[in-house]
Amino acid sequence: MSSVLRLLTILSLSLVSGLASPGPNPSGCPTLSATDHQARQSLMHYVCFYRAAPGDPAHQADGPQALPTDLQWRHAAGHDLVFSHTKSVYWISLTVQNPGKHQGLWYLKLNYPLLDDVTFWQTGADSDRRLVTGDQRPFASRAIDYRYFLLPVTLDGGESQTITLRVQSSGALNIPLTLETPDEVIAQSNHLSLTHGLFYGALLVFAIFNLLLFISSGTASYFFNAFYMASMGMFMFAMGGFANQYFWPDNAPVANAAIPLSLVLCALSMTLFGRDFLEIERRTTSARVVQVMAWVCVGFLALTLALPYSTTILLNTVLGLAVIASLFMIAVARWRQGYQPAMWYILAWLVMLVGGLIYALAAFGYLADFLVREALMQIAVGGQVVLLNYALVQRWRLLNEKLLSVEHSARTELEFKVHERTAQLRNTMRELEKANRQLAALSLNDALTGLYNRRHMDNILPELCAEARRTGQPLTLALIDADHFKAVNDTWGHGFGDTFLQLIAEILTRHVKRPRDVAIRFGGEEFALLLPGTDAEGARQVCTAILEEVGGTALTSPDGTAARITLSAGLASLAPGEDRASLFERADEALYRAKTEGRNRLRLARPVPVNTP
Template identity: 60%
Template sequence: MLGTRFRIFTRFLILASLFVASEAIAQNPCPTLVANDADARQTLNNYLCYAVTNPGEPAHLANGPDNLPSSLKWQPAGGHDLVFSHTQATYWIKLTVTNTGTQQSLWYLKLNYPLLDEITFWQTRETQTDHSSAPALTTGDHHPFTSRGIDYRYYLLPVTLTANEVATVYIRVHSSGALNVPLSLVTPDQAIEESNHLTLIHGLFYGALLILAIFNLLLYASSGTRYYLLNAFNTASMAMFLFAMGGFANQYFWPDNSQLANLSIPLLLAVTGLAMTLFGWSFLEVPRRTLSGRTLHVLAWTGFGLLALTLVIPYTKSIVINTVFVLAAIAILTVIASLRWRQGYQPAFWYLAAWMVMVVGALFYASAAFGYLGDYLAREVTMQAVVGAQVVLINYALVQRWRLLNEKLLNVEHQARSELEIKVHERTAQLRTAMYRLEQANRKLETLSLKDALTGLHNRRHMDNLLPELCLEAQRTGKPLTLALLDADHFKRINDTWGHDFGDTCLRRIADILTEHVKRPRDVAVRFGGEEFALLLPDTDTSGAVRICNGILETIRTTPIHTPINEAVTLTMSAGIAEFAGHENAQELFQSADEALYTSKHRGRDTLTCAGTVPQPPA
């Protein structure tokens, strides 16, 4: 009897607990995420809430979280990616975060989907005495790329929280296509690490496609075989389409052209479908008068027509039409390849294998792009793997096709094969020679672009590249970095009196003296203007730079230079020195050294001045 009552009491407690928990969830469907908890950040979707606002509803045109009606129903994401198919609705997303640590920390709210027309971020902060909201960040494809604030193909929102601070991030998303909103909250180190990993993957992928496209172009140039050219076109078009879908084209090619950013996706889709059709038609050797040939003929003209149609119809229609066109092209080419294989055309087997891989990858990628599958980033990497496998198989099919053709030539005439092999070897040797010469020329050009032709010193471009890196290194390591600017005094008088040839001689002599005094491997002497020089001195403080510059000024003033009429002329130089301390960047360091140099000029020249110190008298 006692045991029965205990069981009843236990069940009552369980039901009561479940009731209280359900009430708490109903009242607060959006729990607060502890930002400094790595495990919580891994399950970010458990803390997200979203609201769908359709046209005509009060919240649809709300221009900020303060304007949202209190009756707006927030739905928890429930641990799932926020993925929405094509709709005219506006989506609001809410995330509340807190920092339970003892010091201020920075995180980035990362949205790993670049193809959004308009997205706005708000960050409101809750304290015991204040309710403040940070200015909204509005960006997306309908805005210039610089509107993102951070030069990155995805969207990064800095979230800075002091100890025990609570903030709520609101995101308003509206797009004319499908929506993927894959969010993650990462530390700066994690953001950099993820970016580096993806950069390596994308670099290898696009680099391989570029090399294959160029290689096929070279094969076309050497052999005149049409399908090599079409394969290069096919490879380049797929690479460019994925480049645009990944947000790289918007970031690097047209960052200020929002109209082209939206037009590029459907336009490149049509180009890709057309390239697939033309290459498949050529590679499979489909006769024009057959049913397959007539089908491909219609498909090719459809591709040309869609290219023109994309320029005049809305994005929402063109993206759907062109996607259907590409999927139809893949399916038709797969069927035709199957028929050609059954007809005994052996290269069609590898072509068919490539397209079967492509069919699966394209369906998954299109489903993710149109909002029917989550984890867009994983689908993007999967699509890259699929395209890579397809391109490898296609090129292998090209190799097999070439092998079969070569065997036919062998059967026809052995002598013809020998001559063909000789030509192939000659062309290959020419290609290797050309590539080697091009590499040598590029290396020489790169060296020349960083050297001053007159003096042999490094030029302004090299200094502009190196100085920011040295400043970052000095900030990171705490080691000193000093910049010295030197300018020849009254140099215009030298040119006006003795001519520019003698002036060039003086500049070369100054460069030689600088080289004699700047001996350490990491020290760099630069000519960045007509008679203006600079010394980049890492691991050197102000006193060390003063010793070097005093030695240079002493050597120059005591070294006569003979004019064309054998008259001895001595030069002097003024110098300005600034040590990297308290400067924000390389530009401020340069400005400090330049102001010190100006002070030396103002004091009568032939002297040096250190930034932030009492000017030193001439030695």
């Protein structure tokens, strides 16, 4: 805050001089002693204001000297000046006196950055000064480089000044005024800098962390969570006046548009995150509601660029609260359906709903003390971010438990079947030999496609690697994966998905012609080709032909439409001295690159790194 301290000193006497003559001094408003700390704490007991509606002569007045002398000023009576959306102009008057013998410096602070037009007049015995500023003007129009409006008030010993403000804004009017010494301004600024630094720093760290988790895992929830935190951070940054100060100080329209834009982006990111995190089933009422909300957010995003700020900020605020409430109810429904991670999601949005509602009421002039509401909103956002990230952890834990449970059940079932089969095979030697032949066939072949299975691959790959090293002949491994196969199962059912797998197996068998070439299904939609005696170029030609034929073949889906699927492939040729694990890992890495680069393509593995001493 050293820059603020320097500016407080340098700019304290640098206001633009005006030609205004002394204006009216409202009766009923006592003079504030600037040296009295208790009086400064009760500033609103010394403030008078007047509301000039359109058509009122005071609405068009360009200074205190132009105001009618018979204005009916109202005493603030200690209350904050907070007004909802209005087209009126508000005049505020405060008389300040320095009863001491020495010159003093104070700062009149207007603690609300989102006011379109703010004009200050300082009228004293020997000076008349005017400052015209507001967030519709370049940031440099302010007396002090600060997100709030600061007016330096310099008073000689025994001097009095009348400070008059003219405030007009297209949105709500919050006019929280304080009169502070330079030390008080700097102390409060340092405190707020620490608070805001911790808040925005934590938000940035969480956003980057979730983005890195998305990059490493490919889980969309992490991306949408990072998107939401970035949007919410930008919204709070703009609402707090920081974006105007640091991002667009010379472009007032962009600074104002950033608030409704970031707000609608918050609503969109909330919707996308909720849809993915809550695992809402397709073709349900909740899924349709979320889809409609997402498209409404996109529509509001376009409207924000076309409609005026006063309209878009209201519409987007209502949209944001509606999205929060809708996601909250959907989460409650999912929790009642037995989806346990929804509990933490509900708590997160309950905190956000309460904090957002209070913050919106303060921003639109229905609640006083905007600074306290801003701090409350930051607490609500911080609590929500922690709860959402904890909910993601719980979701991951639940998925891991389900995976372990499925694995345990499958192992138990397999062991039971083995024991049962063993007991049956003990009856006669003939039955034992027959069962052994059947078991050998089942253990090496995939029942659905007829291809070899993973076990056969594990048995033969070490032998082929050893043979290739011994003879110097090439050996190429191709890993092939069906693109978006889950979407096929989700859309048309697993039965139709099995038909696609059989089609892929048939095409693989047709293209793998040589006697020693092996086609394998080693996972759900994962296939492999072992091509001994074939180099990378020959394998590439084979796989290219397979990818083209599969992509060009359509099946008639259960709903009568033509369905297609594509494949991605990764190739690796055995390098001198390389083992089978490294070969498989390089092929898998090439397949991963084919997937991440857009799918429906083939990628060759990178060469084996050369170890240098």
